[in-house]
Amino acid sequence: MASGVKPRVKVPKTASAGEAITIKTLISHKMESGQRKDKEGNVIPRSIINRFTCDFNGQNVISVTLEPAISTNPYVEFEATVPEAGEFKFTWYDDDGSVYDTAKSVAIG
Amino acid sequence: LGAGAAAVAALPISALASVDDAIAAFTGGADMGDAGIDLTTPEIAENGNTVPISVDAPGATAVMILATGNPTPGVCTFEFGPLAATQMASTRIRLAGTQDVVAIAKMADGSFARASNTVKVTIGGCGG
Amino acid sequence: GNWAKLAAQQTLTQDDLLGFDTYGNITLVHVTDIHGQLKPIYFREPEINLGIGDVNGLPPHVTGADFLKMFNMTAGTPEAYALTYQDFSALAKGYGKMGGLDRVATILNAIRSDRPDALLLDGGDTWHGSYTCFKTDAQDMVNVMNALKPDAMTSHWEFTLGHDRVNEIVDELPFAFLGANIFDNEWDEPAYEPYKMFERGGAKVAVIGQAFPYLPIANPNWMFPGLSFGVREERMREVVAEVRDAGADLVVVLSHNGFDVDRKMASQVDGIDVVLTGHTHDALPEPVMVNNTMLIASGSNGKFVTRLDLDVQNGQLLGFRHKLIPVFSDVIEADKDVAAVIDAERAPYEAEMSEVLGQTDSLLYRRGNFNGTWDDLICNALIDEREADIALSPGFRWGPSLTPGDKITREDVFNATSMSYPNAYRSEMTGETLHVILEDVADNLFNPDPYYQQGGDMVRVGGMGYHIDVSKPQGSRITNMTLLKTGEAIDPAKSYVVSGWASVNEGTEGPPIWDVVESYIKRQGTISIDPNKSVKVTGA
Ligand SMILES: [Mn+2]
Ligand SMILES: [Mn+2]
Numbered sequence: 065m066a067s068g069v070k071p072r073v074k075v076p077k078t079a080s081a082g083e084a085i086t087i088k089t090l091i092s093h094k095m096e097s098g099q100r101k102d103k104e105g106n107v108i109p110r111s112i113i114n115r116f117t118c119d120f121n122g123q124n125v126i127s128v129t130l131e132p133a134i135s136t137n138p139y140v141e142f143e144a145t146v147p148e149a150g151e152f153k154f155t156w157y158d159d160d161g162s163v164y165d166t167a168k169s170v171a172i173g
Numbered sequence: 174l175g176a177g178a179a180a181v182a183a184l185p186i187s188a189l190a191s192v193d194d195a196i197a198a199f200t201g202g203a204d205m206g207d208a209g210i211d212l213t214t215p216e217i218a219e220n221g222n223t224v225p226i227s228v229d230a231p232g233a234t235a236v237m238i239l240a241t242g243n244p245t246p247g248v249c250t251f252e253f254g255p256l257a258a259t260q261m262a263s264t265r266i267r268l269a270g271t272q273d274v275v276a277i278a279k280m281a282d283g284s285f286a287r288a289s290n291t292v293k294v295t296i297g298g299c300g301g
Numbered sequence: 302g303n304w305a306k307l308a309a310q311q312t313l314t315q316d317d318l319l320g321f322d323t324y325g326n327i328t329l330v331h332v333t334d335i336h337g338q339l340k341p342i343y344f345r346e347p348e349i350n351l352g353i354g355d356v357n358g359l360p361p362h363v364t365g366a367d368f369l370k371m372f373n374m375t376a377g378t379p380e381a382y383a384l385t386y387q388d389f390s391a392l393a394k395g396y397g398k399m400g401g402l403d404r405v406a407t408i409l410n411a412i413r414s415d416r417p418d419a420l421l422l423d424g425g426d427t428w429h430g431s432y433t434c435f436k437t438d439a440q441d442m443v444n445v446m447n448a449l450k451p452d453a454m455t456s457h458w459e460f461t462l463g464h465d466r467v468n469e470i471v472d473e474l475p476f477a478f479l480g481a482n483i484f485d486n487e488w489d490e491p492a493y494e495p496y497k498m499f500e501r502g503g504a505k506v507a508v509i510g511q512a513f514p515y516l517p518i519a520n521p522n523w524m525f526p527g528l529s530f531g532v533r534e535e536r537m538r539e540v541v542a543e544v545r546d547a548g549a550d551l552v553v554v555l556s557h558n559g560f561d562v563d564r565k566m567a568s569q570v571d572g573i574d575v576v577l578t579g580h581t582h583d584a585l586p587e588p589v590m591v592n593n594t595m596l597i598a599s600g601s602n603g604k605f606v607t608r609l610d611l612d613v614q615n616g617q618l619l620g621f622r623h624k625l626i627p628v629f630s631d632v633i634e635a636d637k638d639v640a641a642v643i644d645a646e647r648a649p650y651e652a653e654m655s656e657v658l659g660q661t662d663s664l665l666y667r668r669g670n671f672n673g674t675w676d677d678l679i680c681n682a683l684i685d686e687r688e689a690d691i692a693l694s695p696g697f698r699w700g701p702s703l704t705p706g707d708k709i710t711r712e713d714v715f716n717a718t719s720m721s722y723p724n725a726y727r728s729e730m731t732g733e734t735l736h737v738i739l740e741d742v743a744d745n746l747f748n749p750d751p752y753y754q755q756g757g758d759m760v761r762v763g764g765m766g767y768h769i770d771v772s773k774p775q776g777s778r779i780t781n782m783t784l785l786k787t788g789e790a791i792d793p794a795k796s797y798v799v800s801g802w803a804s805v806n807e808g809t810e811g812p813p814i815w816d817v818v819e820s821y822i823k824r825q826g827t828i829s830i831d832p833n834k835s836v837k838v839t840g841a
Contacts, residue, residue: 295741
């Protein structure tokens with residue numbers, strides 16, 4: 065598992081049923097592109113977050129395939145419908161097989 | 174502007190062939206319209222290593238982003254699920270130099286739409 | 302010479318300069334790009350200010366005789382002296398220096414006696430540009446501007462004080478610091494107040510701030526690493542809609558976009574009544590209308606104050622009266638209170654900044670698309686003091702002028718060089734790199750789409766000549782680069798020793814530019830600048 069990888073998300077704590085909310089996500093990750101060379105001239109192997117998904121109560125909101133052209137600390141912002149109270153689950157998949165996740169619950173109010 | 178500033182101004186590498194390949198793989202060679210997709214990018218990148226981009230393609234099932242002047246053009250593909258409130262998404266991308274960023278939306282009816290913006294990557298350093 | 306002095310004495314009175322037939326129900330007062338100038342200065346307007354594409358020949362891309370003709374003015378008159386470059390040295394002797402924030406205070410007092418609730422709006426580039434501003438981290442400007450009681454400001458060079466210092470000042474500021482286009486670059490959320498609503502003359506006046514869009518490119522982004530700027534036309538559209546929804550009868554954008562960017566934005570975004578422009582340092586005696594939007598340009602360095610009276614009823618702008626007031630410092634009396642604040646700020650530094658370093662036989666000025674004698678002097682100093690083949694000096698538009706025969710003090714040198722990243726680097730660059738740099742800067746100035754323009758002038762080059770075809774695209778504007786000392790063509794593969802200053806790169810090493818220039822002036826004694834013929838311009 066890569067070191068220092070930390071997911072962060074911004075989700076409103078409450079929404080009205082059926083409301084569209086903005087969700088912002090960030091994960092600290094160097095996103096090594098596989099195109100850089102080290103001091104000895106050897107290519108530094110690619111090591112990136114290659115996939116990100118967001119689901120709410122088991123239903124998909126968005127899934128994203130990421131390539132090396134995504135910046136360090138990948139940021140994804142999108143809009144989700146909140147049909148009922150429940151939990152958003154966010155998952156990031158690393159080239160090295162690691163999977164990082166975090167969750168945020170939303171109340172209806 | 175200053176010493177060493179030119180290091181960030183590497184000339185864009187032409188990668189047209191693989192841009193075409195990437196588009197063909199996504200669209201299956203279908204025609205692309207230009208209505209129904211908005212791509213928002215800064216006119217000039219503040220930092221070529223992190224350029225904010227945003228797409229809005231109402232009714233799309235997926236949007237692919239390409240950076241036509243990067244060594245490899247692929248950037249990302251957004252796929253919208255049933256709970257996507259809109260088909261709008263934003264992210265931050267790396268651009269190796271001044272180039273066109275392209276977004277292609279696959280609509281629910283199987284049609285495709287394309288938008289393209291030039292983003293300038295500059296040395297900068299002078300001002301009023 | 303004398304005729305001008307006579308003309309000055311006969312034609313100029315404070316009453317004439319301040320006279321204004323109060324109109325409507327709202328008064329806006331605009332100052333911008335003061336660049337730290339507390340005291341009266343000379344400031345020569347540009348001779349060359351090219352407009353590319355659609356704006357060719359439109360204000361502010363009109364200079365000299367063309368400017369006089371366009372605005373129906375006569376050569377040699379006070380307004381000709383204030384607004385154009387012609388006969389500058391002679392007219393300067395007659396009409397004297399302009400500006401001084403104590404004179405600006407007198408103008409404000411007069412306006413406020415007509416209209417006590419006039420809004421004073423500062424377009425930014427205020428906390429930068431002088432010896433005392435540098436030494437006090439801009440506290441001098443903050444204190445003096447506070448004495449003028451502005452209602453709002455926006456920003457550009459302010460951020461070269463560093464993000465922390467800006468926030469420290471803003472926390473204590475008794476008026477609004479606005480920037481609708483300033484965002485934190487982590488979560489993409491607004492970092493400063495986008496607008497402020499004022500109640501004036503029975504109407505709601507929304508003032509939206511727009512900071513300089515290209516701060517992280519034109520200035521060192523490591524000084525404000527958490528911030529993002531940009532033109533953000535869509536954001537402006539949203540904020541205009543927001544203030545209209547909130548009941549604004551009049552929408553004013555206090556902008557630091559630069560004139561052509563503002564002209565494009567005004568044509569693209571509906572619902573803006575007035576744009577108070579800044580950054581490109583243009584002074585125009587009349588508003589420029591873009592559809593239903595009025596663009597106001599109020600010059601720089603404290604040289605002008607704009608008064609704009611508006612009649613606004615039920616969300617409609619029914620009419621206006623406008624005056625670009627030239628601040629003739631020998632005619633407009635200094636306000637004693639503000640003069641005392643200025644003196645107090647300057648007193649601790651008076652001895653060191655008044656030291657005479659030499660004198661000039663030439664008019665020293667900065668403005669112009671390709672060169673100015675101040676930068677010729679700076680480039681000569683860099684080549685000489687740092688033993689370089691080629692010198693580069695950024696195309697800044699700030700920096701007052703000195704007239705032939707003037708002494709050059711340390712304060713004068715700081716007026717042309719003061720900044721928080723002054724190191725004069727010395728490095729090797731290939732001919733190809735030099736070409737890339739020139740092409741890059743030229744496109745910031747001559748890209749036909751204003752949203753790609755950064756509002757500075759062309760980088761000034763010493764020791765090297767070139768041809769520029771401003772009509773060509775990036776990469777093919779610059780040709781015939783020649784090393785002046787040998788007359789040889791610049792070889793793309795060869796390395797040259799280049800010295801320059803104001804690099805945006807963190808960790809740039811070298812003495813501060815003012816030390817380089819001071820040393821050079823002291824050694825020269827008297828400065829004499831030959832006309833610069835090393836840039837050949839076509840395609841305009
Ligand atoms: Mn300025
Ligand atoms: Mn500026």
